[in-house]
Amino acid sequence: MTALLEVEDLHKVFRVPDGKRASHGLVAVDRLSFDVPAGGSLAIVGESGSGKTTTARIIAGLEAPSSGLIRIDGETRKPLPWARSERARYARQVQMVYQDPSTSLDPSQTIESSLDEVLRCHFGRNRAARNRRISELLDQCGLDDRHRRRRPRSLSGGERQRAAIARALAAAPRIVILDEAVSALDVSIQAQILNLLASLRSALGLSYVFISHDLGVVRQVSDECIVMLGGVAVETGRTDDVLTEPKADYTRQLLDAIPRPGWTPKPRTSPGHTAGSGQPGRG
Amino acid sequence: MTASAPGPSHGREVAPCLLELGGLQVELKIGGRPRVVVQQVSLVLGAGQTMGIVGESGSGKSVTARSIARLLPPRARVAGEVRFDGEPVWAMNRARLRRYRACDIGIIYQDPRAHVNAVHTVGDFVTEGVRDHPPRERRDLAISALQAVGIPDAERRLKQYPHQLSGGLLQRVMIAAATLPGPRLLLADEPTTALDVTTQSEVMAVLAEQRQARQLAMVFITHDLDLAVAVTDTIAVMYAGTIVETGPSASLHECALHPYTAGLLAARPQPSRVARLISIPGRPIAAYESGPGCVFAGRCAHAQQRCLEVRPEPRQFGSHVVSCHRAGELRGTLHEALERA
Numbered sequence: 001m002t003a004l005l006e007v008e009d010l011h012k013v014f015r016v017p018d019g020k021r022a023s024h025g026l027v028a029v030d031r032l033s034f035d036v037p038a039g040g041s042l043a044i045v046g047e048s049g050s051g052k053t054t055t056a057r058i059i060a061g062l063e064a065p066s067s068g069l070i071r072i073d074g075e076t077r078k079p080l081p082w083a084r085s086e087r088a089r090y091a092r093q094v095q096m097v098y099q100d101p102s103t104s105l106d107p108s109q110t111i112e113s114s115l116d117e118v119l120r121c122h123f124g125r126n127r128a129a130r131n132r133r134i135s136e137l138l139d140q141c142g143l144d145d146r147h148r149r150r151r152p153r154s155l156s157g158g159e160r161q162r163a164a165i166a167r168a169l170a171a172a173p174r175i176v177i178l179d180e181a182v183s184a185l186d187v188s189i190q191a192q193i194l195n196l197l198a199s200l201r202s203a204l205g206l207s208y209v210f211i212s213h214d215l216g217v218v219r220q221v222s223d224e225c226i227v228m229l230g231g232v233a234v235e236t237g238r239t240d241d242v243l244t245e246p247k248a249d250y251t252r253q254l255l256d257a258i259p260r261p262g263w264t265p266k267p268r269t270s271p272g273h274t275a276g277s278g279q280p281g282r283g
Numbered sequence: 284m285t286a287s288a289p290g291p292s293h294g295r296e297v298a299p300c301l302l303e304l305g306g307l308q309v310e311l312k313i314g315g316r317p318r319v320v321v322q323q324v325s326l327v328l329g330a331g332q333t334m335g336i337v338g339e340s341g342s343g344k345s346v347t348a349r350s351i352a353r354l355l356p357p358r359a360r361v362a363g364e365v366r367f368d369g370e371p372v373w374a375m376n377r378a379r380l381r382r383y384r385a386c387d388i389g390i391i392y393q394d395p396r397a398h399v400n401a402v403h404t405v406g407d408f409v410t411e412g413v414r415d416h417p418p419r420e421r422r423d424l425a426i427s428a429l430q431a432v433g434i435p436d437a438e439r440r441l442k443q444y445p446h447q448l449s450g451g452l453l454q455r456v457m458i459a460a461a462t463l464p465g466p467r468l469l470l471a472d473e474p475t476t477a478l479d480v481t482t483q484s485e486v487m488a489v490l491a492e493q494r495q496a497r498q499l500a501m502v503f504i505t506h507d508l509d510l511a512v513a514v515t516d517t518i519a520v521m522y523a524g525t526i527v528e529t530g531p532s533a534s535l536h537e538c539a540l541h542p543y544t545a546g547l548l549a550a551r552p553q554p555s556r557v558a559r560l561i562s563i564p565g566r567p568i569a570a571y572e573s574g575p576g577c578v579f580a581g582r583c584a585h586a587q588q589r590c591l592e593v594r595p596e597p598r599q600f601g602s603h604v605v606s607c608h609r610a611g612e613l614r615g616t617l618h619e620a621l622e623r624a
Contacts, residue, residue: 047479048450156566157340186339186506188582191550191562198559213479216552220560243554257484258554259510261536265487267433 002074003035004207005059005094005175010068012054012231028054029065030231036175041201041208043222043239045215045254051231056179056211060096061087072175092122095173099180101160105152111138111163112148118170133170140203141166142196158189162196169200179211194220215254219243227251301500302328302351302468306363309346309355309524317360318571321346321524324363325597330467333494333501335511335532337547338521339567344504347521348472351502352390353380367468385412389461389499391490393473395453399445405429405456406441412464428459431496432489451482455489462493469494469501476505487514508547512536520544523578524570530603538617540605543579545617577607585609 010032013025029051036042044052057063059070064080071077072093078086098104106114115137119130138144141162152160161181168176178197182190194217200206212218218225218239225242227235227250235248246252256266309321321343328334338344349355351365353372365372367387375383384390392398399408409428410421422441429437432455445453454474461469474490475483491514494501505511511518512532519529520543528541539545549561565582576591577583583590587609595606600614607613 047481158566186567187508187547187550188339188563189566191552191560192564194552194560195562214552215554219554219557220552240557253481255554257480259483259487259507259513261509261512261533263513265484265491265514267485267488 004038004073005036006071008033008069011066013066027231032233034226036207039205039207041222043210043212043218043225044228045212045218045225046228047213050228052211052228053179056177060094060177061090092171093173094175095168095171096177097164097168097181100184101164102152104164107152110149110151114167115170118167122171137166137170157185158192161193175207177209182217215243299330300327301330301368303366308362309350310360312358320570322570324526326519328500331498331500333503333515335503335515335518336521337505337508337511337518339506341567341569342521343524343570344521345472348470348504352388352470386464387466388468388470389466391457391461391471391474393476395457401445405443409460409463428463432459451478451486454486458489469499471501472504523568523573525578528603528605534602540600540603540610541607542583542585542617585613
C-alpha cells in the first residue's frame with residue numbers, strides 16, 4: 001500500500017529576530033520523515049517548543065519548510081507561494097482544525113455562510129446542491145439545521161468545534177490535520193468530539209495527522225505516533241507499542257508525568273534539558 | 284439556611300477546622316441580569332488538609348475559590364458563610380481583609396504571566412507580602428523562598444523580569460510569593476493547566492514539598508479529576524454551581540457514587556488503554572440554567588421523574604456525601620459500567 005502523505009526530511013529553521021543569534025536561527029523541526037497511509041491516523045506528540053505545530057502548519061501549507069519534501073498521493077507538492085488554482089487544489093487534499101474554535105471561526109459569520117463560503121470556492125454555483133451539502137455536513141458532525149443561522153458566539157464550546165470540523169470537511173479533504181483539536185474542551189465534551197472524529201474517519205475514509213500533548217487522547221485516536229522533543233523525533237512506532245513499552249527515555253518521562261491515583265509528582269533530575277526551558281515555548 | 288439541624292455537609296469533619304463554607308450562594312451580573320452561579324455550597328477543610336474542587340467550565344469552582352479570598356466583582360451578591368479559623372471572611376473590615384489576603388492565605392493562579400506585574404522584577408513580586416520588612420531582610424527572605432521552590436541562581440533571578448522566565452519557572456515564583464508570608468491556606472486555581480506535563484509534575488512536586496514543610500492546607504481547583512485524585516486528600520465534584528459528591532480522593536476514583544463523577548471518569552481517555560469513550564450527552568450547564576430538580580438530571584442516563592422535580596439533598600454513603608436520589612440503588616452499577624469501558 002502506498003502512502004497517502006509522505007513527508008521527507010522536513011527541516012525548518014526560524015530566524016531569531018534578536019541580532020545576537022541571527023546567524024544560527026532556531027531549528028524548529030529537524031530532518032523529520034514519516035508516512036501516513038490512506039485512512040491511517042498518525043499522532044505527533046510533544047510539549048511546547050517541540051516543533052509539532054510547525055510540522056502541522058507546513059503540511060497544511062501555512063508555512064514554507066526550509067528544506068524537505070511533501071508528497072500527497074505520490075505527487076510532490078510545489079513549494080510556496082502557490083498560485084490560486086494550486087491553493088484550491090491543495091486545500092481539497094489537506095484541511096486543518098485548530099485548538100480553539102472561538103478564534104478559528106469568523107465571529108461575524110453564521111455557521112451556514114461559513115460553510116457555504118468553502119463550498120462556493122470549491123464546488124461552484126449550484127445553490128440547491130450546496131444547501132443539501134450543508135445539511136449533510138452539519139448532520140455528519142452532530143449538528144442540525146437549527147444551527148445554520150447561529151453565530152459561533154451563541155454556540156457552546158463543543159458545538160463550535162463541531163462546526164469547525166464541518167467547515168474543514170466542506171472541502172472534502174482526504175487528510176485532516178487536527179492541531180490540539182480537543183485540548184480546550186471539557187472532559188465530557190472532549191469524549192464526544194473524540195468519538196465523532198473516530199466515526200468520521202471510518203465513515204469517510206479520512207487520514208488524520210493528530211497533533212497533541214495529551215498521551216491519553218493520542219492513544220484513542222492514532223495508529224502510529226511520533227514523539228518529538230526539540231524538533232527531533234525521539235521515538236516513532238505503533239501507538240500501542242510506544243505507550244505500553246516506550247523505548248526512549250523522554251517518552252517514559254512523559255508517561256510518568258501523567259497524574260493517576262498513587263502518583264507522586266517528580267522533580268526533574270537534570271534541570272533545563274528540554275528545549276524550551278530557558279524561554280517561553282511556542283504553542 | 285434554616286435553623287434546623289444541618290444535614291451532612293461536604294467534607295470530613297476533622298478538627299481543628301480551618302476553613303468552612305456554609306450554604307454559600309453567589310449571584311453575579313451576567314448579561315445585565317443577576318444570575319446564580321454557585322448555590323448551596325458547604326465544605327469543611329481541616330488545618331493541613333488538602334481538598335480538590337473538580338468541575339468543568341461553568342461549574343462554579345473558580346467562583347467558589349474566589350469567594351474564599353473575597354475576590355468577587357463588587358456587584359456580586361453573596362449569601363451563606365465563609366469562615367476562616369472561625370472568623371467570617373465576608374464580615375472582615377478593610378484592614379483585616381488586607382491582612383487576611385496578604386498573610387493568612389496564599390493564592391496561585393492558572394496563568395502566572397497574567398498575574399504578575401510585567402514591569403516589576405521577580406524580587407519585587409516575591410516580597411510584596413512582606414513589604415514592611417527592612418530591604419536587606421526582604422532580599423534574604425526572597426532568596427531563600429526562591430531556593431525553597433528549586434530555582435537555581437536565585438540572586439540573579441531576583442533582578443529579572445517575568446518575560447525572561449519560562450512558564451514553569453514563573454509558576455514556581457508564584458508559589459514562592461504565595462508561601463513567603465507564611466499563610467495557613469493555599470488557594471491553587473488550576474495552577475498547572477497552562478503547563479506541559481513534565482513541567483506540571485515538577486511544579487506539583489514543589490507545591491507538595493512546600494505544603495508539607497509548612498503544614499499548609501490547600502484548596503486545589505482543577506478540571507482534571509486524575510490530577511486531583513493524585514494530589515489531594517478529599518475531592519468535591521462540582522456541577523452547575525453545586526457540589527454533587529464529596530469523598531476521600533482514592534475512594535472517589537475507585538467507586539464514584541454520583542453518575543456525574545462516574546461519567547467524568549469514563550469520559551477521560553487513558554494512555555494505558557483504548558476504548559470507545561463513554562461520553563456524557565449534552566453540555567455542562569451553569570447554575571442559573573438548572574431546573575428545580577437535580578442539576579445533572581438533563582444529562583443523566585439514570586434520571587427519573589423525581590430527579591427532574593426535586594433537588595436531592597446531600598446524603599452520607601460510607602465516606603462519601605452524595606447529592607443523588609438514586610445513589611443507594613445505583614451503588615455498584617456505576618462502577619461496573621466503568622469496568623466494561
